[in-house]
Amino acid sequence: MSVLSGWLVPGMPHPYLCPEKNRGWQKLRTAYETARQSIEALDADLLVIYSTYWPSIIGHQIQALPNPVWTHVDEEWHELGSIHYNLRMDPEFAESCREACVARGLHARTVAYHGFPIDTGSVVALKLLNPDNRLPAVILSSNVYSDRAETIVLGKACRDALAQSNRRAVAISVSALSNRLFIEPIDPAEDRIHSLKDDEWNRKYLEFLQLGRLEDVSQLSRQFHREARVHKVTNFKPFWWLAAFMGQNNCYRGEVHAYEPVHGTGAAIVELTPTSMAARDLEYDEDDPDAYAGDRNVLGSLNDAPGMDGDDES
Amino acid sequence: MSEGSIVLGALAPHPPHLIYAENPPQNEPRAECGWEVLRWGYERLRRSLADKSFDVLVVFSPHWQTMVGTHFLGVPHFKSISVDPIFPNLFRFHYELDVDVTLSEAICEQAAQMGMVTKMMRNPDFRVDYGTIISCHLTHPAWDKPIVAISSHRSAKLFNTEYMQANALKLGEATRKAVLASGKRAVLLASNSLSHRHFVTEPPLPEDMSKEHITHHGQYLWDMRMLDLMRKGKTRELIDLMPDFTDQTIAETDSGALSWLIAALDYPEYGADVHAYGSVIGTGNAVVGWDHESYGGRS
Numbered sequence: 001m002s003v004l005s006g007w008l009v010p011g012m013p014h015p016y017l018c019p020e021k022n023r024g025w026q027k028l029r030t031a032y033e034t035a036r037q038s039i040e041a042l043d044a045d046l047l048v049i050y051s052t053y054w055p056s057i058i059g060h061q062i063q064a065l066p067n068p069v070w071t072h073v074d075e076e077w078h079e080l081g082s083i084h085y086n087l088r089m090d091p092e093f094a095e096s097c098r099e100a101c102v103a104r105g106l107h108a109r110t111v112a113y114h115g116f117p118i119d120t121g122s123v124v125a126l127k128l129l130n131p132d133n134r135l136p137a138v139i140l141s142s143n144v145y146s147d148r149a150e151t152i153v154l155g156k157a158c159r160d161a162l163a164q165s166n167r168r169a170v171a172i173s174v175s176a177l178s179n180r181l182f183i184e185p186i187d188p189a190e191d192r193i194h195s196l197k198d199d200e201w202n203r204k205y206l207e208f209l210q211l212g213r214l215e216d217v218s219q220l221s222r223q224f225h226r227e228a229r230v231h232k233v234t235n236f237k238p239f240w241w242l243a244a245f246m247g248q249n250n251c252y253r254g255e256v257h258a259y260e261p262v263h264g265t266g267a268a269i270v271e272l273t274p275t276s277m278a279a280r281d282l283e284y285d286e287d288d289p290d291a292y293a294g295d296r297n298v299l300g301s302l303n304d305a306p307g308m309d310g311d312d313e314s
Numbered sequence: 315m316s317e318g319s320i321v322l323g324a325l326a327p328h329p330p331h332l333i334y335a336e337n338p339p340q341n342e343p344r345a346e347c348g349w350e351v352l353r354w355g356y357e358r359l360r361r362s363l364a365d366k367s368f369d370v371l372v373v374f375s376p377h378w379q380t381m382v383g384t385h386f387l388g389v390p391h392f393k394s395i396s397v398d399p400i401f402p403n404l405f406r407f408h409y410e411l412d413v414d415v416t417l418s419e420a421i422c423e424q425a426a427q428m429g430m431v432t433k434m435m436r437n438p439d440f441r442v443d444y445g446t447i448i449s450c451h452l453t454h455p456a457w458d459k460p461i462v463a464i465s466s467h468r469s470a471k472l473f474n475t476e477y478m479q480a481n482a483l484k485l486g487e488a489t490r491k492a493v494l495a496s497g498k499r500a501v502l503l504a505s506n507s508l509s510h511r512h513f514v515t516e517p518p519l520p521e522d523m524s525k526e527h528i529t530h531h532g533q534y535l536w537d538m539r540m541l542d543l544m545r546k547g548k549t550r551e552l553i554d555l556m557p558d559f560t561d562q563t564i565a566e567t568d569s570g571a572l573s574w575l576i577a578a579l580d581y582p583e584y585g586a587d588v589h590a591y592g593s594v595i596g597t598g599n600a601v602v603g604w605d606h607e608s609y610g611g612r613s
């Protein structure tokens with residue numbers, strides 16, 4: 001079992017639909033192409049995607065339709081065009097993930113319905129990284145209420161499933177870094193990171209990733225959420241999942257293939273390849289949960305975690 | 315051209331559970347029961363509309379989420395299947411609908427003139443969001459009237475609820491002006507729940523009503539406070555409280571839908587008809603009608 005490489009990729013459709021409109025978007029497109037080649041050179045047999053563009057509420061959803069086909073239009077960027085997709089999922093591995101999630105206390109289910117709205121981020125990532133469906137994929141949702149413990153346990157559950165199935169996977173987190181965008185139309189040529197502060201935090205994060213310090217980045221997620229994220233969900237989770245799935249360490253060779261603004265957001269393509277060389281590990285100080293037992297409601301009783309099954313879920 | 319009017323305004327929430335439980339032929343999953351009180355409330359809303367003539371449904375949905383301003387459907391006809399991304403087990407709905415593009419453009423233009431960032435959605439492959447579809451279906455299942463669908467600009471998250479509400483009120487005013495100028499008779503729908511803390515697990519049988527209740531008492535108290543203000547016609551106070559209510563109960567009013575409706579109705583001082591209140595997977599939902607024309611179309 002192994003995760004052969006880990007990736008951060010952005011989910012905005014611009015590099016796919018209109019890279020020619022901005023030099024930075026073109027650079028992202030080129031970096032996506034580099035990423036595709038790098039993944040192709042590996043002896044992988046599976047792509048595992050965690051997308052912050054796919055929110056869920058009922059636990060964690062896992063895409064399991066063998067061959068989703070649709071013409072996708074983004075709710076925001078509809079004028080950029082439609083994306084036809086014909087994807088290849090791995091229902092068997094999706095089911096293994098679900099079982100592994102449940103074994104660790106998570107509420108999880110697979111979804112396999114024609115017409116299910118696969119999110120823009122996952123569609124763009126798969127179109128650009130896996131255009132011929134060479135590898136099957138699974139896509140995991142991002143629960144809007146989940147926080148660190150739950151997301152780390154989700155990453156560990158995916159790792160369990162990988163170990164049990166003896167597969168060789170590439171891990172992909174689809175997420176922006178800073179996600180504040182311009183709320184007015186912009187001239188694409190004038191695109192820039194929304195604020196200097198966002199830019200500085202993005203660069204600090206990328207500096208860590210360049211050094212292979214994935215676990216450190218994971219443990220700085222709360223800070224990053226406070227400083228550089230619009231608070232649409234509870235926290236900044238993609239690195240919690242990625243680090244947990246990849247084994248919770250700093251032993252990577254990091255490479256930042258691109259970092260560019262897309263309508264004000266921080267879009268980066270980063271590759272992390274496991275090595276035996278450990279980078280610095282100054283931030284190893286947080287809890288390391290192995291199973292999920294619900295949120296702790298410090299103001300209520302221990303059994304107050306929201307769940308429709310009442311006491312069974314606490 | 316005679317002056318247009320707002321015939322009726324409604325708080326018309328969109329839990330997919332209500333469609334699921336109703337078993338319309340368009341929806342693939344089948345249920346044996348569930349959430350009857352809310353569904354009976356929708357029945358009463360439909361009855362209150364039955365003797366009124368109207369030309370168009372104008373719906374503001376929290377599930378068409380846009381960051382770059384407010385968007386409006388600008389394609390005359392849509393046909394597709396809508397699968398709820400959160401509850402795909404409950405809602406896979408085959409829809410076919412017409413859009414009143416002329417009125418849509420008029421509201422878009424009016425809002426732009428008032429300083430808002432607006433955009434028409436012209437991509438024919440676009441999938442209409444499930445909030446719009448559910449609220450329209452439950453209010454008027456015949457689907458024989460065109461709709462105008464308005465996106466929710468997510469400014470509550472980008473800035474704060476006060477900023478969001480200021481824009482939603484302006485959009486409501488723009489909607490009223492455009493409807494009056496259009497000569498059309500419109501029904502306005504705010505497609506949102508009230509308190510909005512969900513359970514994060516689902517019972518094996520989703521319609522098992524022994525598991526259904528509001529997430530916690532605090533949410534319920536807030537919902538009752540807001541409904542009381544609606545019933546008493548104290549809509550200015552309702553608007554004043556909206557940011558606190560929204561933040562305290564993580565209410566779906568963060569979309570701006572209810573604020574938009576109240577402003578479009580010009581802050582009615584007559585009492586609204588609360589047709590039903592109930593919880594859906596822990597969230598608070600009310601079906602509420604403002605029988606606007608019966609009160610002279612004025613506040």
Ligand SMILES: [Fe+2]
Nearest residue numbers: 328376377566
């Ligand atoms: Fe909703």
